[in-house]
Amino acid sequence: MSIKGKAYIVGIYEHPTRLATDKTVPQLHAEVAAGALADAGLTKNDIDGYFCAAGDMTGLGQLSMADYLGLKTRHIDSTDVGGSSYILQVGHAAEVIALGKCDIALITLAGRPRAEGMATGTQTRAPERPMPESGFELPYGPATANMYAMAAMRHMYQYGTTSEQLAWIKVAASHHAQYNPHAMLKNVVTVEDVVGSPVIADPLHRLDCCVISDGGGAIIMAKPEIAKSLKRPLVKVIGAGEAPKHQMGGKVDLTYSAAVWSGPPAFAEAGVRPADIKYASIYDSFTITVLMQLEDLGFCEKGQGGRFVSDGNLIAGTGKLPFNTDGGGLCNNHPSNRGGLTKVLEAVRQLRGEAHPNVQVKNCDLALAHGTGGSLGTRHAGATVIMERE
Amino acid sequence: MAQAQDRKLAAPPVNFETQPFWDAAAQGKLLYKKCAACGEPHFYPRPFCPFCFSDKVEWQEASGRGTIYTYSVMRRAPVPYAIAYVTLAEGPTMMSNIVDCDLDAIKIGQAVKLVFKPSDSGPPVPMFAPA
Numbered sequence: 001m002s003i004k005g006k007a008y009i010v011g012i013y014e015h016p017t018r019l020a021t022d023k024t025v026p027q028l029h030a031e032v033a034a035g036a037l038a039d040a041g042l043t044k045n046d047i048d049g050y051f052c053a054a055g056d057m058t059g060l061g062q063l064s065m066a067d068y069l070g071l072k073t074r075h076i077d078s079t080d081v082g083g084s085s086y087i088l089q090v091g092h093a094a095e096v097i098a099l100g101k102c103d104i105a106l107i108t109l110a111g112r113p114r115a116e117g118m119a120t121g122t123q124t125r126a127p128e129r130p131m132p133e134s135g136f137e138l139p140y141g142p143a144t145a146n147m148y149a150m151a152a153m154r155h156m157y158q159y160g161t162t163s164e165q166l167a168w169i170k171v172a173a174s175h176h177a178q179y180n181p182h183a184m185l186k187n188v189v190t191v192e193d194v195v196g197s198p199v200i201a202d203p204l205h206r207l208d209c210c211v212i213s214d215g216g217g218a219i220i221m222a223k224p225e226i227a228k229s230l231k232r233p234l235v236k237v238i239g240a241g242e243a244p245k246h247q248m249g250g251k252v253d254l255t256y257s258a259a260v261w262s263g264p265p266a267f268a269e270a271g272v273r274p275a276d277i278k279y280a281s282i283y284d285s286f287t288i289t290v291l292m293q294l295e296d297l298g299f300c301e302k303g304q305g306g307r308f309v310s311d312g313n314l315i316a317g318t319g320k321l322p323f324n325t326d327g328g329g330l331c332n333n334h335p336s337n338r339g340g341l342t343k344v345l346e347a348v349r350q351l352r353g354e355a356h357p358n359v360q361v362k363n364c365d366l367a368l369a370h371g372t373g374g375s376l377g378t379r380h381a382g383a384t385v386i387m388e389r390e
Numbered sequence: 391m392a393q394a395q396d397r398k399l400a401a402p403p404v405n406f407e408t409q410p411f412w413d414a415a416a417q418g419k420l421l422y423k424k425c426a427a428c429g430e431p432h433f434y435p436r437p438f439c440p441f442c443f444s445d446k447v448e449w450q451e452a453s454g455r456g457t458i459y460t461y462s463v464m465r466r467a468p469v470p471y472a473i474a475y476v477t478l479a480e481g482p483t484m485m486s487n488i489v490d491c492d493l494d495a496i497k498i499g500q501a502v503k504l505v506f507k508p509s510d511s512g513p514p515v516p517m518f519a520p521a
Contacts, residue, residue, distance in 0.1 A: 122466045126400070135402035135412070136434035139515040140487050141464060146473050149462035157460070157498045201462045249440035250422075250433035250482025252475050254460055378485075 006098035008227030011040025011220030028110035036218035049102030053085035081381035082373025086341035088383035091240030110216030111336020147377025165306030167194035172314035177327025210329035239270030258382030259296035281343035401512025433482035454504030
């Protein structure tokens with residue numbers, strides 16, 4: 001069976017905070033849930049499915065969150081694959097709604113790495129308990145930035161991609177962020193600004209990296225009958241795909257991402273092609289993440305990502321593929337070090353016609369959200385969702 | 391010119407599966423696993439083959455020769471260091487560091503040779519230096 005058209009996104013909310021010194025993580029979860037319910041015109045007791053990535057809390061965190069929020073549901077899912085978790089969970093929610101296992105699903109994301117002073121991208125984070133690979137990786141200092149940097153370095157070597165081409169991705173994001181009053185970085189930057197910023201991990205500069213922010217967001221999904229009884233514009237999920245990619249027993253290849261496996265089934269289920277997509281939310285932990293995912297999803301040929309993103313091609317109003325019109329992780333926010341959920345939110349705004357007027361894509365009836373969770377350099381999961389305005 | 395400096399290395403977690411690897415490391419040897427059923431070498435070493443799932447896997451000693459598949463110099467660290475993936479002459483590619491070199495002169499495709507660096511109260515860790 002297919003999920004096509006079986007589940008609608010009926011409520012969305014993005015927390016306005018970017019520095020939550022005075023709020024706990026559970027409180028942020030509660031606030032985004034309330035916001036999305038208000039947007040949908042539903043109440044807390046309408047929810048009968050709850051999705052919350054395990055890593056947003058510690059231990060059996062999702063159970064604690066269900067307790068804290070006072071949820072009584074008939075379906076729970078704490079799947080955690082890092083930042084793409086919430087894109088993957090939109091697909092999972094669509095599956096269980098299609099099956100009738102729940103009618104109204106809540107997905108929440110929240111975190112406060114900025115308030116907690118976390119050096120997200122530049123320090124090695126050892127897991128609580130050693131993973132099978134730990135002994136063969138931790139001594140070498142894998143931080144997030146240098147792992148993505150190794151993918152960028154290989155892409156440059158193999159395809160001739162340049163730092164200037166990567167910089168265009170940040171430039172496009174900054175053009176969009178200037179219209180987002182909540183964005184952390186609202187200043188428009190140039191290619192020269194990006195390549196002139198300090199190198200963090202060769203070849204990635206400071207401005208190739210996403211922001212570290214607090215906050216969160218929530219999504220409410222519902223079955224068609226309920227969605228059509230509500231007052232919000234109708235946005236339905238028409239295709240989804242997910243896949244992990246790893247070191248493949250030593251056959252390491254950092255030139256592509258799991259999007260090569262999550263994208264095709266999503267497009268096939270939706271019955272559309274990359275060229276049909278009017279707006280794309282593309283996970284932007286780093287500029288290289290965007291470039292590789294665009295290639296792997298089929299928006300351009302493999303190795304041609306550098307040319308594709310150049311000269312403003314991702315800027316709304318001028319480019320062929322407007323992306324991340326909220327400013328994305330590169331400029332707006334990256335709550336809890338996880339940008340997947342906000343990718344879905346901006347895609348829904350575009351489909352509803354509720355993006356900022358200066359970045360709203362005309363007649364936006366088909367949008368894609370894709371994310372990479374984990375590390376592009378070791379293990380990650382790709383998740384793709386295609387949405388349509390009815 | 392930025393000469394690589396030795397830095398404090400976290401001790402690798404060692405367990406029953408990986409004890410022979412680290413015992414060999416203490417002898418200056420780099421081991422990998424090879425499957426007797428399908429013939430594929432793999433890394434990091436497991437007690438089964440990640441390709442065909444056979445448990446007929448055997449420890450092999452690597453020659454210590456390899457080439458740099460990719461690398462990145464972490465500049466934002468107390469002691470800058472070069473993380474890399476090195477493809478061994480025997481086939482598998484492994485995460486490592488490039489050491490005893492000019493960090494600004496590292497190149498993809500460069501030939502490297504095995505060296506060991508001491509970890510903080512753990513076994514020595516296999517790394518690579520320009521050949």
